Amino acid sequence: MGNNNRINWGIIGLGNIANQFAADLVLIEDANLVAVASRSIEKARDFANQYNCPKAYDSYEALFADDQVDIVYIATPHDSHAELSIKALENGKHVLCEKPMALSYKDAVRMTEASKKYNRFFMEAFWTRFIPSVKEVLEKVNQGIIGDVNYVKADFNFYADEKEGGRLFDKKLGGGALFDIGVYPLFLSYLMLGIPKEIIAKSVYSNNGIDLQTSMILHYEKAQAILHASINSESDMKAVIGGTQGNIQLNAPWFVADGYSIVKNNQEEVCSLPNLGKGYAHEAIECHKCIRNNQIESELWSHQNSLDLSKIVEEIKVQIKLPF
The missing domain is CATH 3.30.360.10 (Dihydrodipicolinate Reductase; domain 2)
Known part of the structure; x- marks a missing residue:
């Protein structure tokens, strides 16, 4: 954890939702945004400047390797959630991953198993659960x-x-x-x-x-x-x-x-x-609580909750014949 027992955040995928999340993070006393990453260094620097963040990276891997980052908020497109979450967990980071956590139930299982394997907190960012x-x-x-x-x-x-x-x-x-x-x-x-x-x-x-x-x-x-x-x-x-x-x-x-x-x-x-801010602050506060309690999942939105929902979505995906 950072100075003064604050929890240090990194954000990857710097679109609209990431902006709203970062704006809410500012409202939390014990939260620090210490690093952001985008495939475009210009976009990363602009985002970092907007939220007084000291580090901007042009690769997600560089952020995952940053020892100062405690937890990564993943706000990239849906198809990348599984691989990036697992990579962050492998690097010893806690993870808050935007919903839906994956495009398949199989990938959702892989993500929760990685959380257990690396003993790091992982939660699907279902912010509505925490408002x-x-x-x-x-x-x-x-x-x-x-x-x-x-x-x-x-x-x-x-x-x-x-x-x-x-x-x-x-x-x-x-x-x-x-x-x-x-x-x-x-x-x-x-x-x-x-x-x-x-x-x-x-x-x-x-x-x-x-x-x-x-x-x-x-x-x-x-x-x-x-x-x-x-x-x-x-x-x-x-x-x-x-x-x-x-x-x-x-x-x-x-x-x-x-x-x-x-x-x-x-x-x-x-x-x-x-709500506090737009409402994203509440899920971040839950992440802080769980990390401080050495939990790898939230009791309010657990790994099993995410897997149950993923299985429901998977059945609908098959019924309506979605191509992914």
């Missing part, structure tokens, strides 16, 4: 506030112009709705209801074969989840968890909700829970 609203809603559900949960509705939609190209529409990089944003509603269903007994999924495709929108029904013994992801339409992006005695509605956009409502007996209780 105050989602943590509190899960507690309310587990307390039986709305009775038995038998319905979850969630979507994540936005319109992206395919003409702009880039990662989102790139088949080689794991583009499309399912892997980029569909994992969010699937995460919520898994968090509230667990592993489904049956999955039905249908998609609308782009000209190059990636899914522009995917609708999913997850069927459980006594419950169902109705989920949707789209990169070619807008939606209200509210989430509803329905039970036998009421329902809970996460504020839109639900994956970064700043509060929620409990509706019971025709009465509504509104709860406000602002």
Whole structure:
């Protein structure tokens, strides 16, 4: 760890999400951003200057070899997550890897096994799991506030112009709705209801074969989840968890909700829970806690949780015939 018992971060893959994460990292007292890396040294230097980071590298390997870096945040395109996470773990670094952790269940297993082999903390960066609203809603559900949960509705939609190209529409990089944003509603269903007994999924495709929108029904013994992801339409992006005695509605956009409502007996209780920064800070704080406790995984979003979700996504990938 760094001076004053602070935890030193490195970031690789310096796009939009990395910028948002770095901005939130500044808000955490015991966090230091000490190194960033990009294939472009100019991009690395610009990013480093923006966040007062002392080191900028033009290769990921150079950052992995930096003895001052305690934990690496991996925000590169989806197709590189597995190999880069494993390489960072081999180099003795803890790892926070952007979701989805891998494009296949097989690679997800390899990543968690590497964490165990090298005895280093590894977590999929499912930041939504750690925001105050989602943590509190899960507690309310587990307390039986709305009775038995038998319905979850969630979507994540936005319109992206395919003409702009880039990662989102790139088949080689794991583009499309399912892997980029569909994992969010699937995460919520898994968090509230667990592993489904049956999955039905249908998609609308782009000209190059990636899914522009995917609708999913997850069927459980006594419950169902109705989920949707789209990169070619807008939606209200509210989430509803329905039970036998009421329902809970996460504020839109639900994956970064700043509060929620409990509706019971025709009465509504509104709860406000602002996030620290954009919301990425909460997952970084969890990483710090686990590293200080010598844990290689989080109890709130464990290796098994990530593997369960990866297996659900894998089944949908096969059903909708995604090419990766």
